[in-house]
Amino acid sequence: MLEFFANLVPTSILDIWNSLPPLVQYLTIVTWKILFVTIGVILIVAFSTYFERKVIGSMQARIGPNRVGPIGLGQPFADVIKLLIKEVVVPSQSNKFLFVIAPLLTLIPALAAWAVIPLNDWYVIADINAGLLYVLAITSVGVYGVILAGWATNSKYAFLGAMRSAAQIVAYEIAMGFALVGILMAAGSLNLGDIVRAQAGGFSNWFVLPLLPLFLVYWISGIAETNRAPFDVAEGESEIVAGFHVEYSGVAFAIFFLAEYANMVLISSLTAIFFLGGWASPFEGLGFLKPVAEIPVLGLLVVGGFHWLFIKMAFFMYTFFWFRATFPRYRYDQIMRLGWKVFIPVTIVWITVEGVMAWFKVGPWSGLAG
């Protein structure tokens, strides 16, 4: 990677760079990596709101946003500017400090989890061995923002939303964690990069088929974790107005919105990494496609890279919107039942099956030490 950049810049700048102490070099590289990822996530969030409105619009035989810019592409920026210049109203009977800090508590974990996500073979901010555990721990912190927002607002609707969301997120987190145990057993590593490398070699080596029940559980739990339709009872417009963010306006609301979509992008990327081989190309294992890799544009489809992660992520984002346009909202007791009585038993059974298969050395993970 460094050699690649070294060829681009003139030697005088390279000399200055080489004269810097290693710590400064390291900090500079890491800061730039963080900036790229953060800005990238925020841009994806901005355009996925546009994408969502277009997708749902076409599914409901409407046009969707088409006024700002060419085919409405400026719409996200118009929305952001509108939200930024609106007044932030803080209810007089609320707990001011917690009311203001709650949106930040939802946004920070949603962005911090990106530290261990590998975007391709070498681009990852922190390549740590406990990456999967880190993701689980950081995403489980995000619920505080929702709960505190509901409580600090000092409103019955907001409080009901917070209660629902807390119970729901705690329930589905367990199913999610168990699904990840299956990934951990199949890949034999907690490092997200190694999990993707364990799936190298084309579509047949991805974990999605051998771990299909875990994939379904993880993906549906992911939708429940992000409080999206059909699990959006924490907001439930028809029952409790807007749930936990009923009193939020302007920038504070924008941060909640950003956090929700950042979490969706995160869950989509994680599902792609865990089950669909992350940055790997599905055509990798096919020998007759080798010469195609030399062709400039078409070759990209055969070679793995960031574009494949992006395509998979975009597909999962699309299904988020598709579900929202398709399914009616779940009844609350059914959500709880699905989480505790269906998903957790399914994951436990499949982990047992996987363990037995690994013991008898059948299946794709037969290479692991039993």
Add this chain to the structure above:
Amino acid sequence: MLFHAVLFYLFSFVLIGAACGVIFSKNPVHSIMFLVLAFFQSAMLWLLVEAEFLAIVLVLVYVGAVMVLFLFVVMMLDINVEAVQRGMTRFAPVAIGVALLMAFELVQLIWLRSRAGAPPGGFEAYPEGYSNTKALGSVLYTEHVYAFEIAAVVLLLAIVAAITLTMRKRPGLKVQNIAAQVAVRAKDRLRVVKMDAEKKR
């Protein structure tokens, strides 16, 4: 090394501040948030000694699950700050007694360690690529399997006991029969009636 020391003192001071905050804040919700901060800081301290598995699990289990449930319960209380403060002076002698006992025990422990001559250099750094998740897992299910299983059984027992203690059997309780709900078909509930079109008068 200096960088480590600066981080250690920063995390320790915030940890102690947060721990004091747990005790001194009048609102229980604030207390819980201070406790969350304290957990985070102790996780950071564990990361400094390269115990990353324990550090992350501390955040995952205590911050991500246990404290959420604490918050869940505490938020539903109708908090009367005055009553809480009156309780504080009433229980102060007991609290001071417990605190003194714990301080005594800690000092004794440190004193014993210093007599035994603890290594002055502190912890040794682990070699590159060392995973303490792997190290922990390889002994947890082999050498310590009995202790591990017993702990699991005790936890299960605690769950069952907690549920049986708090479960109240009320007469006339209505429950849903999920199997019956799932088995329902449209023709059981809905009757399509064919009618001739009415003539306009």
